Amino acid sequence: MWEPGRPRTRAGDLPDTPGRPESSRIDRCPGGMAPAPGTFSRLRVSHPPVAGGFLQRALAQVPFLRRNGRRLARSAADAEDLVQETLVRALERQEELRDPTRLRGWLGALQRSIHLNAVRGLRPRLEVLEGGRAAEATPDAAPTAEEALLARALGDGLSAALAALPPEWREALWLREVEELSYQEIARVQGCPVGTVRSRLARARRELAGRLREEDRHVGL
Structure with a gap:
């Protein structure tokens, strides 16, 4: 093994x-x-x-x-x-x-x-x-290799917001947006129904958008 x-x-x-x-x-x-x-x-x-x-x-x-x-x-x-x-x-x-x-x-x-x-x-x-x-x-x-890659590609702000997501949400988002896998392929990787993948992606995007808006408000102060 x-x-x-x-x-x-x-x-x-x-x-x-x-x-x-x-x-x-x-x-x-x-x-x-x-x-x-x-x-x-x-x-x-x-x-x-x-x-x-x-x-x-x-x-x-x-x-x-x-x-x-x-x-x-x-x-x-x-x-x-x-x-x-x-x-x-x-x-x-x-x-x-x-x-x-x-x-x-x-x-x-x-x-x-x-x-x-x-x-x-x-x-x-x-x-x-x-x-x-x-x-x-x-x-x-x-930091994990994933966190390092995200930091280089997206900058510290977005990287921190992504790192705060639950691992399953972050993985689904990575596989969809970076690797461009289909919903069916992500479901196979994560071992869950396609509906769960859609739900994880929707929640991840919503949470990410909220965190970024909150960060923008703090920056604007």
Whole structure:
């Protein structure tokens, strides 16, 4: 199981599959975009891929998975490992994808599930190491990758307003406005009905607008 802060077995370290030629090696992502060193350069499929080139289509979603990984993880290294783990799991479970047009949402849901399971697995050990105080917020905690990205892209005022939103609202807003996912894809990622996604987005936008109006009034004083 992948754990934040603990490098997983690199895709390039996977054993060769008997009978598969060296030409089956995937050296580049679609479009000529080279992967990070050691990330996908020797990724092989351990069983015949489904029709339609699942691996190639999954690799085409690497930019999305990297952005989403940085949003979820607290470090670039953890985010990259999360991308790798997601791709490996996706290859193992590709038969579960019933509709190829929903690949991005399916990958996003898988990546989120891996991350949440890893965080839940670390919590009991952190509580032992820290005397049961792992869940307490620390005033000097480093910002998450998502918060850093928002601060750079939107400025401190809007970033602070977004950070104050409930996590589910903020995630839905990010996936819709930044990643431009459909309501159906967001529902798949968040594991909830489409109606819940619409409700979260409406509430997030309303809350965000209210906070920004309040900030404008304070600035105008």
